[in-house]
Structures are given as C-alpha cells and as structure tokens.
Amino acid sequence: xxxxxxxxxxxxxxxxxxxxxxxxxxxxxxxxxxxxxxxxxxxxxxxxxxxxxxxxxxxxxxxxxxxxxxxxxxxxxxxxxxxxxxxxxxxxxxxxxxxxxxxxxxxxxxxxxxxxxxxxxxxxxxxxxxxxxxxxxxxxxxxxxxxxxxxxxxxxxxxxxxxxxxxxxxxxxxxxxxxxxxxxxxxxxxxxxxxxxxxxxxxxxxxxxxxxxxxxxxxxxxxxxxxxxxxxxxxxxxxxxxxxxxxxxxxxxxxxxxxxxxxxxxxxxxxxxxxxxxxxxxxxxxxxxxxxxxxxxxxxxxxxxxxxxxxxxxxxxxxxxxxxxxxxxxxxxxxxxxxxxx
Amino acid sequence: xxxxxxxxxxxxxxxxxxxxxxxxxxxxxxxxxxxxxxxxxxxxxxxxxxxxxxxxxxxxxxxxxxxxxxxxxxxxxxxxxxxxxxxxxxxxxxxxxxxxxxxxxxxxxxxxxxxxxxxxxxxxxxxxxxxxxxxxxxxxxxxxxxxxxxxxxxxxxxxxxxxxxxxxxxxxxxxxxxxxxxxxxxxxxxxxxxxxxxxxxxxxxxxxxxxxxxxxxxxxxxxxxxxxxxxxxxxxxxxxxxxxxxxxxxxxxxxxxxxxxxxxxxxxxxxxxxxxxxxxxxxxxxxxxxxxxxxxxxxxxxxxxxxxxxxxxxxxxxxxxxxxxxxxxxxxxxxxxxxxxxxxxxxxxxxxxxxxxxxxxxxxxxxxxxxxxxxxxxxxxxxxxxxxxxxxxxxxxxxxxxxxxxxxxxxxxxxxxxxxxxxxxxxxxxxxxxxxxxxxxxxxxxxxxxxxxxxxxxxxxxxxxxxxxxxxxxxxxxx
Numbered sequence: 079x080x081x082x083x084x085x086x087x088x089x090x091x092x093x094x095x096x097x098x099x100x101x102x103x104x105x106x107x108x109x110x111x112x113x114x115x116x117x118x119x120x121x122x123x124x125x126x127x128x129x130x131x132x133x134x135x136x137x138x139x140x141x142x143x144x145x146x147x148x149x150x151x152x153x154x155x156x157x158x159x160x161x162x163x164x165x166x167x168x169x170x171x172x173x174x175x176x177x178x179x180x181x182x183x184x185x186x187x188x189x190x191x192x193x194x195x196x197x198x199x200x201x202x203x204x205x206x207x208x209x210x211x212x213x214x215x216x217x218x219x220x221x222x223x224x225x226x227x228x229x230x231x232x233x234x235x236x237x238x239x240x241x242x243x244x245x246x247x248x249x250x251x252x253x254x255x256x257x258x259x260x261x262x263x264x265x266x267x268x269x270x271x272x273x274x275x276x277x278x279x280x281x282x283x284x285x286x287x288x289x290x291x292x293x294x295x296x297x298x299x300x301x302x303x304x305x306x307x308x309x310x311x312x313x314x315x316x317x318x319x320x321x322x323x324x325x326x327x328x329x330x331x332x333x334x335x336x337x338x339x340x341x342x343x344x345x346x347x348x349x350x351x352x353x354x355x356x357x358x359x360x361x362x363x364x365x366x367x368x369x370x371x372x373x374x375x376x377x378x379x380x381x382x383x384x385x386x387x388x389x390x391x392x393x394x395x396x397x398x399x400x401x402x403x404x405x406x407x408x409x410x411x412x413x414x415x416x417x418x419x420x
Numbered sequence: 421x422x423x424x425x426x427x428x429x430x431x432x433x434x435x436x437x438x439x440x441x442x443x444x445x446x447x448x449x450x451x452x453x454x455x456x457x458x459x460x461x462x463x464x465x466x467x468x469x470x471x472x473x474x475x476x477x478x479x480x481x482x483x484x485x486x487x488x489x490x491x492x493x494x495x496x497x498x499x500x501x502x503x504x505x506x507x508x509x510x511x512x513x514x515x516x517x518x519x520x521x522x523x524x525x526x527x528x529x530x531x532x533x534x535x536x537x538x539x540x541x542x543x544x545x546x547x548x549x550x551x552x553x554x555x556x557x558x559x560x561x562x563x564x565x566x567x568x569x570x571x572x573x574x575x576x577x578x579x580x581x582x583x584x585x586x587x588x589x590x591x592x593x594x595x596x597x598x599x600x601x602x603x604x605x606x607x608x609x610x611x612x613x614x615x616x617x618x619x620x621x622x623x624x625x626x627x628x629x630x631x632x633x634x635x636x637x638x639x640x641x642x643x644x645x646x647x648x649x650x651x652x653x654x655x656x657x658x659x660x661x662x663x664x665x666x667x668x669x670x671x672x673x674x675x676x677x678x679x680x681x682x683x684x685x686x687x688x689x690x691x692x693x694x695x696x697x698x699x700x701x702x703x704x705x706x707x708x709x710x711x712x713x714x715x716x717x718x719x720x721x722x723x724x725x726x727x728x729x730x731x732x733x734x735x736x737x738x739x740x741x742x743x744x745x746x747x748x749x750x751x752x753x754x755x756x757x758x759x760x761x762x763x764x765x766x767x768x769x770x771x772x773x774x775x776x777x778x779x780x781x782x783x784x785x786x787x788x789x790x791x792x793x794x795x796x797x798x799x800x801x802x803x804x805x806x807x808x809x810x811x812x813x814x815x816x817x818x819x820x821x822x823x824x825x826x827x828x829x830x831x832x833x834x835x836x837x838x839x840x841x842x843x844x845x846x847x848x849x850x851x852x853x854x855x856x857x858x859x860x861x862x863x864x865x866x867x868x869x870x871x872x873x874x875x876x877x878x879x880x881x882x883x884x885x886x887x888x889x890x891x892x893x894x895x896x897x898x899x
Contacts, residue, residue: 187684197897205497207694207712209687211489213514231899238898242891252890259890264897268692271675271685277668278887 080285081140082149084125086158086166089150091120094157095393101156102137105129107179109324111356117176118363118414119392124171127179128291171288174295181317182294187215188313190262190269193241195219196234197264209263222312233309240307248300253279254293257286322364330357331365355407362414370415374408382412426472431498437462439615444470447551447587452610454557454588454601458617459736460714463589464491467553471526476550476584480529483559483571485509488529491555494712495527502526506534519543532570541577549584552577554605557588558729561600571604572805578606586610591736592617592729594852617732617851621739624843624863625748626836635722635750636666642720642748643672646874648699650718653725653734655758657704663722664702674700677707708734714741717874720748724755724837726763727829728850731836744861744873751837756830763826768799770816776803777812842866 088101096116103113107127117123144150149162158166191210198206208216226233245255256279263269276283301307301314323331333343340358344351362368370379378401385400386392397409404412423444427433443455443466457463471478482488488505495503502525506518522528522543534540554560560571578586588601588610602610629635639652654660657678664676675689675698692698694713701707705725719738725731731749739745768776772793779789790800806815832850839846843863848855857866888896 190684193897200899207493207497207691209684209691211493211683211687234898238894241898242894245890245894255890259893262893262897263688263691266695267893267897268695268697269688271688271692273675273685 080282081288082144082165083167083169084128084171084288085140085144086149086162087171088120088122088125089156089158090163090166091122092116092156093390094155095391096120096156097154098137098141098152098156102132102134105132105137107175111353111359114324114363115356115359115410115414123176124173126175128173128175130180171292172296173292174299176322177318178295178298179319181319182291182298184215185298185314185317186261186290186294187212188218189310191215191219192222192237192309192313193262194264195223196230196237197267199230200234201265203265206265209269237309240310244297244300244304244307244310248296250293250296251289253281254289254296257290258293258297261290323360324357326353327357327360330354331361334358334361355410358407359410359414362411368415370411373411374404374415378404378408379412379415382409383416386413386416422473423469426469430469430472431465437465439613440465440469442611443587443613446611446613447585448473450585452586452588452607454590454593454598454607454610454612456590456593456598456612456614458615458619459591459733460740461615463591464494466589467551467587468495468527471550474550476548477522477525478527478550478553479535479544479547480527480553480555481532481535481574482529482555483532484556485531487555488531492527492529500527503529505529506540507531508533523547532574535577536570536573551584552586554586554588554601556590557601557605558590558593558597560604561593561597575604575606591733592851594850616855617853618844618848618855619736619739620858621742622735622745622747623858623861623869624735624847625746625869626843626864627748627750628837629750629752631752631754635752636663638750639663639720639722640666640670643667643700644670645876646746646871647717647876648672649693649696649713649716650700650720651707651716651734651737652700652702652720652722653707654702654704655723655762659722660702660704664700667700667702672700673698674702677701677703679704679706705730705734708737711737713737715743716740716745717743718746718748720750722750724749724751724759724830724833726759726826726833728832728836728847731833732847732851746871746874749837756834759833760830763830764823766796766798767823767826768793768795768803768819770820772799773803773816773819774812776800777807777815780807840865 084105085101088104092101100113100116103110104117104122104126105128107130113126117126141150141152141156144162145152147161148159149165151157151159187210191208194206194209198204210216223233228236245258250258257275260270260275270278272283272287275281275286279286281289297310298314298317301311304311321328329347330343333346338346340354341351343349344354347354358373362370382397382401382404385397389396389400391397392413394406394409398404398406401409423441424435427436438461439455439457440462443453446453447466447470455463455466457466467478467480480488480491482491485505485507488507492503492505504518504522504525504527506515506529508531510518519540528544528547530540530544535544554574560574577583586605586607588605588607590597590601593601598612601607627638629638643650652663654663657676657680660676660678664674667674675692677686677689681689689698689701690711693701694711716738719735721731721734725734735747738747772795776789776793776795779792780786784792786800786804790797793800795803802819803815806818810818836843836846836850842857843865845855845857857863858868860868861870862868
C-alpha cells in the first residue's frame with residue numbers, strides 16, 4: 079500500500095473523466111464547487127483532504143513515475159491501465175478524509191503531548207521539553223489537565239487503559255497498533271521517526287505515514303460510540319468537521335431559506351450566477367431534504383439517470399448532448415441527487 | 421547578597437558563571453550593556469535574572485523564530501508563565517490576543533519585523549519597560565545587511581532620550597561588530613562584558629583529504645573507532661540524509677537533521693539525541709539553536725563554514741559540561757570554491773543593481789523587476805532597503821563592501837585550514853583575542869593531542885535495544 083494505490087483507486091473511480099489536477103485538488107482538500115462536486119459524484123469523499131501538505135511537484139513526480147511504470151496513461155485525462163488495475167491491490171483503505179480534513183493530525187499531536195506529560199509526571203519528572211511545539215496544542219493539553227480531578231498517576235493509568243482498549247477494539251491492524259504507539263514519547267522513551275520505523279518494520283516511510291493517518295481516522299471514527307473513554311474523547315474534540323459547507327455556501331443557504339431565488343441571491347451577494355449554482359450543488363450534496371423539485375422534475379431525473387446507466391458516464395458534455403433541454407446546473411443537480419437517493 | 425539569593429531560588433544555581441554578575445549589576449544600575457558570551461556560557465540568565473529584580477516587562481527582540489520558541493519553552497520549563505512570543509507564525513487572532521494582553525506578561529519576545537510595525541511599536545511603548553534585550557545582536561552587523569533590514573531600524577526605537585536600558589547579547593563579535601552594535605542600537609556609553617572565546621575543553625583538528633569520497637571514508641572510520649555523542653555538519657540537506665544512511669549501515673545510531681524535515685520529526689530527533697538514543701546527528705546549519713545537550717564530545721565539519729563566527733558557534737556546542745571535546749574540520753581543495761559559490765550567489769553585481777534600479781525608475785513592479793534583473797529574493801529585499809535611503813552609486817558601494825566582508829571571512833577560513841601554526845591561536849585572532857597555544861590537547865598543528873579518551877571501547881558498541889510489543893510500550897510509558 080502506498081500513495082500509488084491511493085491514486086490508482088481514485089483514478090479508477092473517476093474512470094477517465096477527470097484530469098490529474100482534479101485529483102490533486104481532492105487530495106489537498108480544495109474547497110471549490112468543482113472539487114466538492116467531484117468527490118460526491120465519484121464517491122471519493124474518503125480521500126478528500128487526505129494530504130493537505132502535498133506539493134504540486136511531489137504529485138507531479140509521482141504521476142510521471144506511475145506513467146513510466148505503465149500504471150496510468152495521461153492524455154489530458156487520466157486512465158488506469160490493465161497493469162494499473164492489477165497493481166491497485168485488493169486491500170481497501172479505510173480513510174475518512176471527508177470528516178477530518180487534516181484535523182486528525184491535531185488529535186495525534188494532542189495524544190503525543192498528553193502521553194508525554196502524564197508519563198513524566200507519574201515518574202516524578204516535572205521538567206521536560208514538550209515534544210509538541212505548537213502553542214495551541216500545548217494550551218489544549220494544559221487546560222485539559224487543569225480540569226481533571228484525579229491525580230496524575232491515576233490519570234496516566236486511565237489513559238493507558240483507554241488507549242489499550244481503543245487500539246484493540248477499533249479494528250486497527252497489528253502494524254498500525256505498533257506504529258501508533260511508536261509515535262509516543264514519554265519518560266525514558268522517545269518516539270521513533272518515520273525513517274526509523276521504516277527500517278525496523280521493513281515498510282517504506284511514506285507507506286507508514288499513510289497507515290498512521292488511516293489509524294487516526296479509524297480511532298476517531300471509533301470514539302464517538304464509546305461512553306467509557308473520557309480522555310480520548312476529549313482529545314478528539316473539534317477534530318471532526320462540524321459544518322460540511324463552505325462559509326460562502328452557508329450564506330447562500332440562509333438567503334435561500336428566506337425565500338430568495340438563485341438570481342436574486344447572485345445579485346444580492348454580488349457574485350456570479352455560476353458561483354451560486356456551485357453553492358446549490360454543495361447544498362444538495364450535504365443537506366438532507368434538499369428541495370430539488372424546485373429545479374428539476376422527477377421525470378427529468380429518471381431520464382438522466384437512465385442515460386448515465388446506459389452510457390456509463392457522468393461527463394456533463396455527453397449528457398448534455400442527450401438532454402439538450404436541461405441546463406448544466408440541472409444536470410449536475412440530478413447526478414448529485416442520484417448519489418443521495420441510492 | 422540578594423543577587424545570589426534570586427539565583428538560587430529562581431534558577432537553582434549556587435554561583436554565577438564568569439561575567440554574568442557584572443552584566444546583571446550594570447543592567448540593574450540602568451546602564452546599556454553589550455554582553456559577548458561564547459555559546460552555551462549562560463547568556464540568557466543575564467536578562468532572566470534581573471527581570472525578577474525590576475518592575476515592568478522585559479522586551480526581547482530575537483531574530484529567529486526557532487530561537488525565540490526555544491527561549492520561551494525554556495522559561496516555561498522553569499515555571500515562568502508570564503511569557504509570550506509574538507512573531508509572524510501566530511495567526512491573526514492569536515496575534516491580536518497576545519497584543520491586547522501584553523501588559524500581563526513579564527517576558528515578551530518579538531521579532532524585529534513585528535517590533536517595528538507601527539501599531540505594535542505604539543503598544544510596546546505604552547508598557548512599563550524594565551529593559552530591552554536584543555538577542556543575537558551580531559545580526560546587525562553580519563546578516564543585518566543582507567537579510568534583516570528591520571534590525572537596522574531598531575535604532576528608531578532606541579533614539580529617545582528617555583528610554584529603558586538596552587542589553588545587547590551575542591556569542592561572537594569582534595571589535596568592528598561591537599562598534600556596529602553600539603552605533604546601530606544607539607547605545608550610550610555601554611558597559612562591554614566580553615568573556616573569552618577560547619574554550620580550553622575543545623581541541624582542534626584539521627584533516628586534509630583529496631575528495632568527497634575520502635571524507636565519507638574518514639568519517640566512517642572515525643565513527644567506528646571514536647566516541648560520540650557528536651554532530652557532523654554538512655553543506656546540504658541531501659548530503660545530510662545520505663551520510664546519515666551510510667553511518668547507520670555501520671550500526672551506529674544516527675539521524676539526519678535539517679530544515680526540510682517536518683517539525684514533529686525534528687522534535688523527535690532532538691529528543692532522541694538528548695536522551696542518548698542517537699549517537700550522531702548529520703545536520704545542516706539548521707541544527708544547534710536551542711539544543712541543550714552538555715555532553716557533545718565531537719563536532720565534525722565536512723564542509724568549509726563561510727565565516728569564523730559560524731564555525732566557532734558550531735564547534736562551541738561541544739563540551740559544554742567542561743569535559744574534553746574534539747572538533748575536526750575536513751578540507752579538500754575544492755571546498756573553498758564551493759562555499760564561495762553559495763555565498764556569492766545571493767549578492768547582486770553592479771550591472772544587476774543598475775538594471776534593477778532603472779526598471780524601478782521606469783515604474784516596473786518590484787517583483788517583476790527583481791525577476792528581470794535575475795535577483796534572488798534576498799538580494800531584492802536588500803536592494804529595496806538600500807535604494808530607499810541612498811543614491812544608486814552609494815548602494816553599489818555598499819554592496820561591494822558586503823562582498824568584501826564576505827570575501828574576507830572566507831579568506832580567513834581558508835587561511836585557517838591552511839595554517840601551519842596553532843589553530844586555536846589562529847581562530848581566536850579573528851575575534852581579536854591573543855592567546856597562547858594550550859600546553860596539552862591543543863590542536864593538530866601543535867601536535868600535542870592525546871586522543872586516548874576518544875577511543876571507543878568494545879563494550880560501548882552494539883547494544884541492541886529490544887523492540888517492545890505495542891502494549892508493553894504503553895505500560896512502560898503510562899503505567
């Protein structure tokens with residue numbers, strides 16, 4: 079498993095209908111109408127914002143190498159070759175990028191600092207250099223500890239019990255349990271770097287980082303159902319996105335709820351109509367009970383869905399040729415609704 | 421006496437290190453002071469202690485964020501909560517919060533750029549200030565010209581008749597640099613406290629080799645037979661990674677360290693080194709600031725540092741515990757060419773300056789003009805600063821002066837590696853200090869090195885730490 083396999087999975091879901099740039103935006107978590115629509119259309123939400131730090135050159139180099147290896151074919155759009163399909167592997171990633179969007183890393187930082195702090199305090203060491211330098215993380219842990227009633231040794235044991243249980247029950251792989259615990263520092267023990275883990279586990283450093291990321295997602299997905307894990311639950315506060323809408327789309331939503339039309343909202347907000355349309359697509363993808371009947375009829379929807387099925391494509395230009403009476407906006411809406419209905 | 425009491429109560433020390441008491445006394449008497457202390461010889465205490473004896477806040481102007489964060493962490497480690505760092509890494513909200521609550525802090529760290537922002541300056545000037553500290557004050561003279569024009573603007577802050585005293589701190593400053601510091605910071609009849617640069621614990625070595633692969637070979641052999649903990653300074657990130665991998669293959673716990681690594685990775689590597697889990701670090705010059713490790717036994721340079729002060733700072737990280745330490749500079753003929761290339765790359769020549777100037781005159785945007793004139797970001801920032809206050813002919817002369825200074829530094833380093841006489845004596849002369857060669861353990865030219873203490877005993881090598889199962893590790897960490 080590696081970045082290759084993630085890219086191959088995404089490219090396959092997009093079956094040759096998007097450019098490499100589109101995938102780059104997905105992985106970086108770009109908050110634009112197009113990208114948000116893409117993840118919805120092609121069911122790749124779990125990869126959204128997975129690698130917010132990915133650089134364009136890193137991405138480009140990976141693609142070039144994959145093309146040289148014959149895994150993909152780039153001809154404006156990206157196609158996965160038969161060899162690439164074989165190489166995708168059967169192991170499924172269990173990411174949940176859509177819900178965490180990079181904030182899972184803050185959970186990892188908090189965990190590391192809390193473990194280091196309790197480990198030192200329980201050993202009677204009150205002076206140590208925090209392994210996490212970010213001030214917000216330090217402040218978070220400080221206030222967490224200030225609000226605790228039990229003594230530090232008990233707290234330390236509680237944290238160990240919670241962690242142990244979470245690591246066992248949350249369907250992590252054994253390798254991931256090792257990786258997660260190896261990234262913890264404490265009294266007498268220092269975490270291992272990615273490079274060191276790669277050497278001792280005989281897996282590439284990049285892959286280990288992806289496993290770690292996935293482990294954070296799995297742990298964060300697991301915690302909400304656990305009433306008996308107060309410390310870990312506290313560490314996870316704010317790591318899950320609470321609003322899936324962009325701020326701008328939210329403003330559009332408010333105006334729409336007050337009864338304004340698309341055109342009115344565009345002129346009120348002094349934005350292009352196409353931008354407002356993007357917002358509506360975003361709303362349709364994220365709201366329960368989106369009133370789609372205000373924009374398209376049931377018959378229109380059924381017709382388009384049939385075309386999608388027959389032609390095995392979601393490319394708007396091709397669908398537009400079949401249904402010239404519908405606007406692009408309507409087509410996009412219908413495709414989004416298909417996902418939601420199913 | 422009261423100073424001693426505070427020293428013991430607040431910092432847990434029994435006595436002052438040389439020079440500290442003099443600086444503190446002068447500062448408490450309200451006098452501007454320049455303190456030149458070799459790396460690791462207790463500079464920070466010179467402002468931390470008097471802060472507790474005076475009312476009001478201490479404003480510390482510090483050029484590097486990493487350095488600032490380190491000082492803040494250190495104060496917090498000593499249970500000081502009233503400390504804040506305000507720099508460009510704060511979000512707007514954090515910055516506003518910090519600025520609006522400034523009065524409740526005892527120690528306020530600011531970058532020079534932040535300090536010189538109009539509204540920040542106004543806020544600072546309303547505070548009851550005990551004294552100012554300018555950390556790494558040599559930057560005014562050495563990098564100030566190239567990189568940090570705002571350091572030079574600090575004079576605006578210190579020109580007022582009525583102002584709190586200023587403490588300028590630096591690890592390296594020759595006479596010329598001290599003069600620059602006094603002039604640019606507008607210091608008034610300052611007390612100058614200079615602690616000797618020479619560190620008797622350190623012995624110096626130069627090894628001449630033919631080429632790069634001979635360096636790798638020498639290092640491999642050296643590390644197999646002599647003790648750490650140690651640091652190897654290299655010229656590039658790539659080389660740091662490459663060399664660390666080679667050494668690791670020999671079974672010696674080693675990691676690379678440079679600015680290209682994530683913050684988390686750098687923290688882990690530092691901690692492992694401090695805890696003794698790593699024996700060697702292969703690093704670029706990004707390593708060192710804020711490393712509090714007293715028992716570094718060796719520092720090896722694989723490239724030629726660009727200035728004697730950079731070199732003395734880096735070797736100064738060895739032997740802080742006062743025990744013996746060995747430093748080695750590996751040199752091959754092409755090294756001075758390499759360092760010249762790196763250093764001069766950023767400096768604009770006369771034609772570039774004239775062209776850039778004419779582009780600006782004709783209304784071309786700064787960014788575009790810089791690109792067309794082929795200027796690096798640093799070079800254009802530098803020129804912008806000078807063009808703002810001087811005629812273009814004068815700017816050319818200024819740049820030529822900088823060029824000459826850099827050339828002189830490299831020439832000094834060249835003369836150091838090629839010297840036949842005592843290396844310690846030679847190095848100290850660059851800082852205006854005349855010393856005599858040490859009787860024993862001086863340098864490779866004095867030929868009085870006794871390296872028995874350096875030899876690695878068989879027992880100390882190869883102690884495999886068993887890897888723990890994940891749940892065992894959790895138990896060990898948290899009980």
